Amino acid sequence: MKTVATLEPLTTRLLEIQRINSAASVLSWDQETYMPAGGGEARAEQIAVLQGIAHEKLVSQDVESLLSQWVDPATGQATDTAGDAWDEPSRSLLREVWRDFSRAKKLPSDFVVQLSRECSLAQQVWVEAKEKNQFTKFLPNLRTVLDLKREEARYLGYQGSPYNALLDVYEPGATIAGLQPVFAALKTRLVPLLQRITQSRVQINDGILHHSYDQTRQLEFGRLVLTAMGYDFERGRLDLSAHPFTTSFHPTDVRVTTRVHEQELQSCLFSCIHEGGHGLYDQGLDQQYFGTPLGDSVSLGIHESQSRLWENCVGRSRPFWRFFFPILQQTFRDQLHGITIEQFYGAINRVQPSLIRVEADELTYNLHIMLRFEIEQDLIEGKTQPEDLPAIWNQKMKEYLGIVPPTDAEGVLQDVHWSFGAFGYFPTYTLGNLYSIQFFEQAMRELPNLEDEIATGQLMGLRRWLEQKIHRWGRMFTPAHLAERVTGSTINPEPFLNYAEKKYGELYQL
């Protein structure tokens, strides 16, 4: 039996490439957290150089000749010689390295460097454009990035739409054809559900979340919850950034960020739990495979399932607050005096069409994604021109959510993603939402005491289950295969829709 050890000359090279990529991630983390404003241009160049080198090393003759000994280029699968088969880890490792290699090979190194540089710059312009509410300021950079992404799709090749080439980067196997029925199912049941909620005689007041909450204490509480979740601060940090994110340089150094607003108690709280879910995934990857696909997360959809599972299934549940609400009350005595768990539970689960995706409730969130999914598909296919974006955005907001952003900053400029070229990224948020319910319901089946554990602040059982079932496998299985292996089913909107109808039917007495 041939094992991963057989692949040593290849894995040594992969490890070096991963270290360069990790270095680039440190630079990006710094850019979002501590870098002084003036340093942006130089930073874009530094990151571009590192990404260029990592790309060159991956597509090198050296890696190619190693791979071609072991992989059949026609199928992308490991080639077995009679009587000396590969074990499963090596087989997966080769399949995934081949995937990365053959994709990368299609992109010229110059193109990779240019794309990296333009995306870093566009991101910085986007920050300013959003601040000043000037879409036209961002438009030239958006055009450049969009042209480059369409060029990328041409380099990569695709069936059907060029958008499929980009989707597959973030969610291996995802296609427009696969996603459309999922979004259609969501639309069919979520839109009526939302209407019934809006018309319900139950009106939830979330005013309690908007009192004045000391920012330092909010952060301390976030830190407490992260610790309870098993996020290891010896191998991580919590910092502030304009947009919360998680980044990993190695399982021993996985960082999360949050934001904190004095009059938005839910903002820091759920950012911490959400990013903590991402952080646990990255801290739970198998260190022995670091640098190889087996030590890497499998897809953005699965990654997001971890953050949403913790944020929604745990963090917006009654059992969780049975334990944590008294502590929160201790932390903010004046503000939360006399509030019941039930009132707090209602406030953090209030459904309300709103402008900003990251502040949306569990239900309307997916409509925000659907809108982006449709728009970016048309942008990449050339059916929509960048200059028309604000109008199209506002029209779709009206159609799906019944509200129109008063400014572009609260509309089309709200998300960073397109500025750094992440077309095809948004749908993974909805995949994450759906997977999170599939996984959590499976955990409930396999851990019969889970609810009681959560209600007593014991979150480690769930964390261990996720680590064993999902985190430690890296890219051993494809996302669809992993979901099937854990839950018996690939992506499926049913569990989410059932969960939503039950939870919100009860909350709004529908």
Next chain:
Amino acid sequence: MKTVATLEPLTTRLLEIQRINSAASVLSWDQETYMPAGGGEARAEQIAVLQGIAHEKLVSQDVESLLSQWVDPATGQATDTAGDAWDEPSRSLLREVWRDFSRAKKLPSDFVVQLSRECSLAQQVWVEAKEKNQFTKFLPNLRTVLDLKREEARYLGYQGSPYNALLDVYEPGATIAGLQPVFAALKTRLVPLLQRITQSRVQINDGILHHSYDQTRQLEFGRLVLTAMGYDFERGRLDLSAHPFTTSFHPTDVRVTTRVHEQELQSCLFSCIHEGGHGLYDQGLDQQYFGTPLGDSVSLGIHESQSRLWENCVGRSRPFWRFFFPILQQTFRDQLHGITIEQFYGAINRVQPSLIRVEADELTYNLHIMLRFEIEQDLIEGKTQPEDLPAIWNQKMKEYLGIVPPTDAEGVLQDVHWSFGAFGYFPTYTLGNLYSIQFFEQAMRELPNLEDEIATGQLMGLRRWLEQKIHRWGRMFTPAHLAERVTGSTINPEPFLNYAEKKYGELYQL
């Protein structure tokens, strides 16, 4: 006339190498400021990979063939073809690139990676050994690093002592033979001066520095002084670290750190001013030459002259405090109520033999350096064994300063330098002290209102003078040539000794 533009294929490569080095510096900055404890091992590997790549790119065939068109390998100088000479910047650029290239060429890439990795690891062990006061814990790593540095000296080649090969890395042109007379002159006049001070009937009490000072306010005051000095926070940051340092990724991103202790007012204050002096140098480098030696600082000695000039000539002077003491008094009303500028001036200039170099006064500081200069020379030459270091350290402390450290943490383990292989670095601190006086006295001659400006908080005139005379030239001139160009003299202990005898003669009424 051939200009730097002629060198474009070379400068493009240098720029890429510089960006990789800048990335490695970001990783080091993060290691010292924010990295979680668990991330150290992975970080050492990331930095080692980047340094290895930068090294490989510098010694590449590509760079060699470009250089060999333009530089005479026998002299290391640009080769002129009849009627088409190089201008001065190109000539300097070629001389300095050749210096870097030919040094790097002597070191195998594997060796560079190994040295980088061992130094990162040894530094982390040193932190722990110092905390626990266990020299033996650090000893194996010190041995490894020392062996590697002796190997480095053999690779580089040297005349006389292998220590000369290492000195020259930090201070081009410096040798034992050149430094010994400097230290001898210092010893001859500083030791008797110190004796007279100790026996003086004037006793200075610095108790005022050790009251309780709010740490946030200390940092705010440090920030205020940095701003007054012209340190640009749009292109920089102030953070906390165990040991204050300055690092630069580009003139648009130059970061300083400080430390702050509640009962040591001078610690944060003078760290800020000192590192601010370094920061101004790096922010003052010429951006158009970034990536080439003309956009790089010339030597550690000259770099240290900038920090010491601001720290001592400005920050420990009466005119400076005439402006800043009332502000400091406003900041700390209770603690500084009724204190005169003269009392404060005395406290921050008190001379007292002490254990820790970084806390030493202007006079004893150089004796701390002399001790390290002698010890590291013997270590590299193999005359001293690492295991004997604590005993030798304590014996020399007794001899030069009349005191013996009660623990190794306050003795031989106090400095980080040897852990990361920086043998030959310490003497540049004394060079910086001497140069700082030479430069400042020249500034006084050329800026007749300087004292008045400082006394009214206007520090920009001095900053501009330093930028014009020193910062913007990068490595255009050798350190000795630069000093001569600015002051009419190369390194010279006389001005410092005269300054010291005058200042402390007056303060201690000798």
